[in-house]
Amino acid sequence: MSARNPLLRNTRGFAREVLAKAQRQVKLQELQAHRLESFTPVIGTDYQCPTCWLMGKHSTMTPSCDAPPDVLFGCGTCGYEITVARH
Numbered sequence: 001m002s003a004r005n006p007l008l009r010n011t012r013g014f015a016r017e018v019l020a021k022a023q024r025q026v027k028l029q030e031l032q033a034h035r036l037e038s039f040t041p042v043i044g045t046d047y048q049c050p051t052c053w054l055m056g057k058h059s060t061m062t063p064s065c066d067a068p069p070d071v072l073f074g075c076g077t078c079g080y081e082i083t084v085a086r087h
């Protein structure tokens with residue numbers, strides 16, 4: 001088959017797209033792993049959202065439901081919720 005073959009050109013183009021997408025995913029995962037290493041759960045008195053932190057944002061988690069013995073915290077930016085036990 002030669003490069004003039006439309007099927008071969010399409011297959012190579014598809015393979016390049018798949019490779020480019022995989023390379024972007026690897027870079028994103030490396031960036032998120034780096035961000036995870038620097039995650040700071042509390043800044044001042046504000047609990048930080050881990051999901052937003054991984055996306056490069058700093059969002060505050062606020063108590064959205066107080067149901068003893070647990071407190072439900074929610075992120076107003078991404079909607080992530082976490083339950084924290086009181087002890």
Ligand SMILES: [Zn+2]
Pocket residue numbers: 049050051052053059075076077078079080
């Ligand atoms: Zn968030």
